[in-house]
Amino acid sequence: MLFEQLGLIEPILKAVKSEGYTTPTPIQLQSIPIVLEGKDLLGCAQTGTGKTAAFAIPILQLLHNSTPAKPGFKHIRTLILTPTRELAVQIDESFAAYGKHTGLKHDVIFGGVPQHRQTIALRNGTDILIATPGRLLDLMNQGYIYLNHLEIFVLDEADRMLDMGFINDIKKVIRELPQQRQTLFFSATMPPSIAQLANSLLYKPEKVTITPVSSTAERIEQSVYFVKKKDKQSLLETILRDQRIERTIVFTQTKHGADRIAKNLKKRNINADALHGDKSQASRQNTLNNFKNGRLRVLVATDIAARGIDVDSLEHVINYDLPNVSETYVHRIGRTGRAGAAGYALSFCDTEERPFLHSINKLIRQTIPSVSHPFEEAAIMEANSANPEMPKALPRRPKPHNRRGKVDKRDKTF
Structure with a gap:
């Protein structure tokens, strides 16, 4: 019609x-x-x-x-x-x-x-x-x-x-x-x-x-990185070296965390800025406009600040911190994969966040596949020592995708 x-x-x-x-x-x-x-x-x-x-x-x-x-x-x-x-x-x-x-x-x-x-x-x-x-x-x-x-x-x-x-x-x-x-x-x-x-x-x-909120995630390619909390910043910088990630929202739980992450990214010459409620309205609007217009590559945001952000052609969302409310995860990743476009949601999960991940998997009725990375083995060892019942095997790594969503056999990192 x-x-x-x-x-x-x-x-x-x-x-x-x-x-x-x-x-x-x-x-x-x-x-x-x-x-x-x-x-x-x-x-x-x-x-x-x-x-x-x-x-x-x-x-x-x-x-x-x-x-x-x-x-x-x-x-x-x-x-x-x-x-x-x-x-x-x-x-x-x-x-x-x-x-x-x-x-x-x-x-x-x-x-x-x-x-x-x-x-x-x-x-x-x-x-x-x-x-x-x-x-x-x-x-x-x-x-x-x-x-x-x-x-x-x-x-x-x-x-x-x-x-x-x-x-x-x-x-x-x-x-x-x-x-x-x-x-x-x-x-x-x-x-x-x-x-x-x-x-x-x-x-x-x-x-x-x-x-329905539980099915929104089905059209978005999701992956989880098991990582120690202290290694999250380094992992984020490693991922953002992938130039295919042209523009992304990085979600964090706190305003202080958003500021810290954005500041560290800037030190690594990654064009980033934070968006949260403690910033002035003029500053927030300027940051949002820069992100929409493509002048800002990485927007580090809290959930409340990012609610309602509608950006065309946003392919990637990164959950630096997993939310403790499962529905919030679906709201976050729903900002990508719109109108039939490709969408990728990457999540970091430390030992304390494992229960959050379990709740998210239950809500979306699927198990988010895990991805191998340079900091992974330390994270698995930490998790195993904290919970002896956890499987000792390293999580499998899904096949990387190029911008069109097809498997890229030449790609070695993501």
């Missing part, structure tokens, strides 16, 4: 075409008609499925078709609540791209920057507001934001909202929303706490589920 068959108006079709899209993704195909009918939507989908366009496109059409004939002050008619500044900016960019021929106004607000420019935009009026919870509540309390004209409310990345401790902020926002509204609720996972929140917000919702 093509976008033309979804009943979209010409201004939006023109914008979609100019962005180079002709065929909707599965979540867009299922969600757009539901939203256009004015129904509430419960979407279980993660970053990389085309989720943003799945709600941005129909929202733009609904607002465009109901815009008053006489121009006047633009009240906030749609609110999109999202957990991070980076994701808020990306959603705003999507509304700019798809809505450029509609005449609708959109603005984005988030913390970490002075509020002056944001309050000026709000005074001038806007149709669509994209916001993070903290700054939204702050400006509501100051009297800059009123939601009594709201028609559509979108809660995006609901599971991440709860992980980041925003549940009380979300409840405060909800209390200010009109009872008569359309609500769109998106979450990558649907644990009981999320399902309970969805039930409290939605009225007879249509449900759309795309790519």
Whole structure:
């Protein structure tokens, strides 16, 4: 099916075409008609499925078709609540791209920057507001934001909202929303706490589920390196000498770790920078833009900072630290292997992280193959001494692949 068959108006079709899209993704195909009918939507989908366009496109059409004939002050008619500044900016960019021929106004607000420019935009009026919870509540309390004209409310990345401790902020926002509204609720996972929140917000919702989290990893070539913690940095530098890895995100558990890894890579003349919440918004946006534009080869990021990052043609993801939540692993590696492209996920695992690896294998219903490397034997000896029940044999090494995904018999390192 093509976008033309979804009943979209010409201004939006023109914008979609100019962005180079002709065929909707599965979540867009299922969600757009539901939203256009004015129904509430419960979407279980993660970053990389085309989720943003799945709600941005129909929202733009609904607002465009109901815009008053006489121009006047633009009240906030749609609110999109999202957990991070980076994701808020990306959603705003999507509304700019798809809505450029509609005449609708959109603005984005988030913390970490002075509020002056944001309050000026709000005074001038806007149709669509994209916001993070903290700054939204702050400006509501100051009297800059009123939601009594709201028609559509979108809660995006609901599971991440709860992980980041925003549940009380979300409840405060909800209390200010009109009872008569359309609500769109998106979450990558649907644990009981999320399902309970969805039930409290939605009225007879249509449900759309795309790519269950446990199966996302199936299309990505994964491998694990058993390595001692003290050898991880050297192993990372060894891997990054492979020039086929043109651009990669390296995930770490802590902000301090991200800074340290990036600093050490720079010392080895590897173009890297860190992305985490302690950096200023201007610094984070500059780093992200450099990575998207190809001026930065390695982005070392924490999970919260990297949530929502959408980079075209990203082939490699490296888990410097394994996450202690299995679903987080799937979110991480889901940033590669998009739109049918090749995707490679490399993970480092020390002795203490073996239980995390076991949980990940259980979730994705496969055993991630291990890779031989110069630091491997010491890691196996350490693990065997810590756990005598572990197999003594060295893990097997999967065949290396070239950029097209074919076996490269000449390759000796990866």
